[in-house]
Amino acid sequence: MTPDELTSRFAALTTAHVADACVRAKVPVRCVSLTADQPGRLAGRVLPTQHVGSVDVFLEAFGRAEAGDVLVVDNAGRRDEACVGDLAVLEAKAAGLAGLVVWGLHRDTADIRAIGLPVYSLGAIPTGPLRLDPLPADALTTATIGEWAVSNQDVVLADDDGVVFVPADRVDELIALAESIRDTERRQAALVASGTSLREQVRFDEYLAARAADPGLTFRAHLRARGGAIEE
Incomplete structure (x- = not known):
């Protein structure tokens, strides 16, 4: 580059x-x-x-x-x-x-x-x-x-x-990966602004239920499975 x-x-x-x-x-x-x-x-x-x-x-x-x-x-x-x-x-x-x-x-x-x-x-x-x-x-x-x-x-x-x-x-x-993370975060921000909460987007209730069944499940693992980027 x-x-x-x-x-x-x-x-x-x-x-x-x-x-x-x-x-x-x-x-x-x-x-x-x-x-x-x-x-x-x-x-x-x-x-x-x-x-x-x-x-x-x-x-x-x-x-x-x-x-x-x-x-x-x-x-x-x-x-x-x-x-x-x-x-x-x-x-x-x-x-x-x-x-x-x-x-x-x-x-x-x-x-x-x-x-x-x-x-x-x-x-x-x-x-x-x-x-x-x-x-x-x-x-x-x-x-x-x-x-x-x-x-x-x-x-x-x-x-x-x-x-x-x-x-x-x-x-x-790394720049290409950073751009993909930025784009994901921008989509998430736009959805929040239009009325879809971040909790809805990342299926947070689903995560809590899954964590109750599997205490070893981390939020990051849950996000990775759904293409979320808010923590990395």
Whole structure:
């Protein structure tokens, strides 16, 4: 899937749809709770970096970037410094990146908003780094975001609900599955709006009766048998 096609198809989806698709496809659900200071959806190949106190690692990464990549910054979730500021974001935009995902904090919020490139992070703080640590050998090949290790073999998707990472070699499958889940949910929502309750649609009374006879029956198993999608 090309970067433009990924952006176009994700524009009609949410990260929730993609997370549910991962559950359905038995792909690990790799999500983190990050927010953007300005509205902006994000989709692209992971461009991983590990921040150790200096912007040079970003500049080196930009030299390896392809159009539509997303700079994913591992700053160990630190909340005592900002590792990304306006100049790094401006340079990312000039390099053709789609945005940034930061496991840490940013600063220069007003200027970043003016640049218009989505930046997802744990929040903002005025101070920049006051340290300079040794650069790991894999600083440009892998990043740890929350509990997840990601690389350029992954795609990152972000919206108002947060960030999800998916394997690049399965993104076509997962996007298609997410679209089918979205379509099912839209049909269900339209029926509720027209007077058919969700309980009626999923035959909830039937489920309760079946569960009484078989206590091991789960609601998800009941839904899967009827093509429901409200829980995955």
